Amino acid sequence: MPREERPKGDDERPERPISPYHTPGFYAEALARGRHRDIVGGRWEETGLIQMQLLLNAGLEPQHHFLDIGAGSLRLGCRLVPYLQPNHYWATDLSGALLQRGYDLELTDKSRLSPDHLIEDTNFNFPGLPDHITHAMAFAVFTHLPLAHLAHGLKQIRTRFPALEWLMFTVFIAPDDQIAGPFRQPDGVVTHPDRAPWHHRISDVLETARAAGFAPTPLPTELPRGQWLIQAHPLR
Numbered sequence: 283m284p285r286e287e288r289p290k291g292d293d294e295r296p297e298r299p300i301s302p303y304h305t306p307g308f309y310a311e312a313l314a315r316g317r318h319r320d321i322v323g324g325r326w327e328e329t330g331l332i333q334m335q336l337l338l339n340a341g342l343e344p345q346h347h348f349l350d351i352g353a354g355s356l357r358l359g360c361r362l363v364p365y366l367q368p369n370h371y372w373a374t375d376l377s378g379a380l381l382q383r384g385y386d387l388e389l390t391d392k393s394r395l396s397p398d399h400l401i402e403d404t405n406f407n408f409p410g411l412p413d414h415i416t417h418a419m420a421f422a423v424f425t426h427l428p429l430a431h432l433a434h435g436l437k438q439i440r441t442r443f444p445a446l447e448w449l450m451f452t453v454f455i456a457p458d459d460q461i462a463g464p465f466r467q468p469d470g471v472v473t474h475p476d477r478a479p480w481h482h483r484i485s486d487v488l489e490t491a492r493a494a495g496f497a498p499t500p501l502p503t504e505l506p507r508g509q510w511l512i513q514a515h516p517l518r
């Protein structure tokens with residue numbers, strides 16, 4: 283039946299964006315209200331420190347070339363830039379304006395990072411990034427995206443960065459017998475199979491990573507909001 287002849291009902295509702303970040307006007311409105319820390323989920327000090335500790339425990343060194351995927355307002359970047367050698371940090375995000383706000387307000391020594399290391403990237407295409415990235419992290423990014431986006435993102439990362447030694451990323455997992463509906467994560471956030479924040483089966487996440495050319499290992503850590511941390515080594 284042509285759309286205009288159908289009775290009005292559920293299918294007349296505007297399509298739901300895949301995440302709040304994909305809602306038109308989201309960044310402009312939140313940034314206008316000075317909310318650059320809230321946009322990435324708040325818990326600024328705690329979460330930045332946790333990410334830093336994860337990277338140091340995994341052996342990240344100042345001479346490495348690091349890519350922060352979905353870096354937001356540089357919650358990690360403001361700690362990592364002073365640790366890495368100058369200009370060894372790169373950041374991408376769906377919103378270039380959010381990256382820039384983090385650079386302007388959160389980065390204390392701007393001489394350590396050229397602003398052209400902040401790259402707006404809507405679909406994991408990594409435009410303008412160098413090939414020699416050695417380590418990467420996507421923290422609390424795929425938690426906002428469906429599995430198909432994880433599959434696409436991981437494939438892009440695997441093919442785009444031949445020198446990559448490892449990638450860390452986080453996801454929400456639900457037990458197989460509770461995958462189909464809302465699931466309350468250990469620290470209270472409710473995740474969903476069909477909208478953000480998205481949860482997946484651990485077997486699907488690991489299979490998706492393998493199909494993209496990685497050997498994935500879930501790491502035993504307790505992360506904010508009950509996220510799982512996966513370390514993925516490229517298969518060569």
Ligand SMILES: C[S@@+](CC[C@H](N)C(=O)[O-])C[C@H]1O[C@@H](n2cnc3c(N)ncnc32)[C@H](O)[C@@H]1O
Nearest residue numbers: 303322323352353354357375376404421422423
């Ligand atoms: C919860 S925040 C985490 C930000 C940062 N990783 C951190 O831990 O502070 C999620 C970030 O993912 C970004 N994002 C969402 N979808 C994205 C996509 N498809 N590509 C790149 N970034 C994306 C958002 O703009 C936001 O900055």
